[in-house]
Amino acid sequence: MTHDRHDALMNAARRHLIQNYRQQPIVLARGEGSVLWDVKGDRYLDMTAGIAVCCLGHSHPKLTAAISAQASKLVHASNLYYLEAQVLLAQALVSRSFAQRAFFCNSGAEANEAALKLARRYQQVVAKAPDRVTFIATEGSFHGRTLATVAVTGQEKYRLNFGPLPGPVRFISYGNLDAAREALQDSRACAIILEPIQAEGGIIVPPPGYLKGLRELCTRTGTLLIFDEVQTGVGRTGSWFGYEHEGSAPDIMTLAKGLAGGVPIGAMLATDEVARGFLPSEGEPATHASTFGGNPLACAAAITVIDVIESEGLLENCREASKYLWRGLHHFVEKYPGLAREARGRGLLLGLNVHRDAAAIVTRCREKRLLVSLAGGSTIRFVPALHVARQEIDEALEILDQVLTERTEMINDSTRA
Ligand SMILES: Cc1ncc(COP(=O)(O)O)c(C=O)c1O
Structure with a gap:
């Protein structure tokens, strides 16, 4: 039933909307804090916060x-x-x-x-x-x-x-x-x-x-x-x-x-x-x-x-969460030198700049239920709610880690072939 609804909405969107940005094929229905659910009931961890908009998260x-x-x-x-x-x-x-x-x-x-x-x-x-x-x-x-x-x-x-x-x-x-x-x-x-x-x-x-x-x-x-x-x-x-x-x-x-x-x-x-x-x-x-x-x-x-x-002290949380997230992103630069180039940004406007495949990484993260977005074509952008919690950052980094591992293996396979 919910799958039918998803398909019907996707078809209508493709027929009637004038495309806005590069849209991922999910239809969102509701949100709470740093979590969004689509019309199928699938849960997504949201590190986009509506592209740096929902600073208090969803449904505060x-x-x-x-x-x-x-x-x-x-x-x-x-x-x-x-x-x-x-x-x-x-x-x-x-x-x-x-x-x-x-x-x-x-x-x-x-x-x-x-x-x-x-x-x-x-x-x-x-x-x-x-x-x-x-x-x-x-x-x-x-x-x-x-x-x-x-x-x-x-x-x-x-x-x-x-x-x-x-x-x-x-x-x-x-x-x-x-x-x-x-x-x-x-x-x-x-x-x-x-x-x-x-x-x-x-x-x-x-x-x-x-x-x-x-x-x-x-x-x-x-x-x-x-x-x-x-x-x-x-x-x-x-x-x-x-x-x-x-x-x-x-x-x-x-x-x-x-x-x-x-x-x-x-x-x-x-x-x-x-x-x-x-x-x-x-x-x-x-x-x-x-x-x-x-x-x-x-x-x-x-x-x-x-x-x-x-x-709620969100400026302080922003600064603290920033250090934690930045360290996590920077760690990927050391762990995946062939793929990740640099962690950059300030506060909770952070990104992981990659040598290649940024759009594919964003898509794969979404398939694994993590929402991040692209900035400038080669940077994976993290702009979560200003009250984002440590365990949410951990969950996001864990998914990105899996995606970067997968990508690195694909790159290695293709260079070996
Ligand atoms: C720095 C900056 N200026 C202006 C805009 C445009 O804002 P809006 O999409 O609300 O018109 C954006 C949107 O991403 C932005 O990042």
């Missing part, structure tokens, strides 16, 4: 209660009015970050779109520098799928055949301060946008001093610094925001993914000074807006996420 009782309480109070009323939950969330975010102002939307791409628009408006209206229109972005980056955000995404495969794209955009190599110094000398540079850790690009941590160096360069040249913290934000790296590791605050920061623990939301935070680019004069309408952005349901969920991260 406090998040479920907050969503249902808010749903019975007010789901939506529009930004024609001030909304209690939205104002409280703005306060919660600014009090934990460099920013004084927040704008809410519904996804990471939308938050970045808002950031790019704000940067242009700031330069043109506030800084009175109308020639500053060029965006500097980094090779290997990922910023979303809208036209402007693919335009600043430094991976050709996301831009291919979507042109002409908004610009001008100049790409520089990630982690290279000399390249940034050279690019930021351009008097037409509007803003530089980058991730504190490149996530989709393969979990690339920049060298120490890079983010701090960028901050100094931007301040000196009048270029705005935008940190895309869609994946690194909200505790993922073991601090509230990725930029804190170098104490180098941006002018604009974007958040999404983990912010509301799975309820769609995006946020763009900015300093008072930069936010002036969007702030209308008295009596004028807003210069940027969203129908759903900052709706009470998403904001109530986000307030609860922030609350639970603090009350």
Whole structure:
């Protein structure tokens, strides 16, 4: 019966959905903590957390209660009015970050779109520098799928055949301060946008001093610094925001993914000074807006996420679990030198970079009921819930160990043949 249902849903999916990502052939029905079940009742250990979204795991009782309480109070009323939950969330975010102002939307791409628009408006209206229109972005980056955000995404495969794209955009190599110094000398540079850790690009941590160096360069040249913290934000790296590791605050920061623990939301935070680019004069309408952005349901969920991260000590757990998981991944580099190249990342944004067969390893893990995902084509990504337990990490490492053994044997067999 459940198998029939699985087959029927798979057939309907193949007929009616426009493919989203590279989809594994399972149909998920429910989840609890770090575990998911499909419609057949099969259990999966989830180290993807909805691609770094479900930071409290699945069906966290406090998040479920907050969503249902808010749903019975007010789901939506529009930004024609001030909304209690939205104002409280703005306060919660600014009090934990460099920013004084927040704008809410519904996804990471939308938050970045808002950031790019704000940067242009700031330069043109506030800084009175109308020639500053060029965006500097980094090779290997990922910023979303809208036209402007693919335009600043430094991976050709996301831009291919979507042109002409908004610009001008100049790409520089990630982690290279000399390249940034050279690019930021351009008097037409509007803003530089980058991730504190490149996530989709393969979990690339920049060298120490890079983010701090960028901050100094931007301040000196009048270029705005935008940190895309869609994946690194909200505790993922073991601090509230990725930029804190170098104490180098941006002018604009974007958040999404983990912010509301799975309820769609995006946020763009900015300093008072930069936010002036969007702030209308008295009596004028807003210069940027969203129908759903900052709706009470998403904001109530986000307030609860922030609350639970603090009350349950999840930043501390993230840092501790990170060390444990990283050691486990690093051990594979020693055990399988022909296959595993490097353990990388920070907090619970970790990956095992492999020499080959990354997609096949992800598939084989799923067949063995472990969900992990790919980052950048050759990195097996681990982004579990921030409360992930040691025994869950052990279980995940045990399955990956089996898969790496199998793969190594296959590689050895094929080289012998
Ligand atoms: C760093 C970064 N920016 C932006 C995005 C786009 O976010 P969304 O898919 O919510 O539009 C992602 C998604 O993976 C991301 O990792």
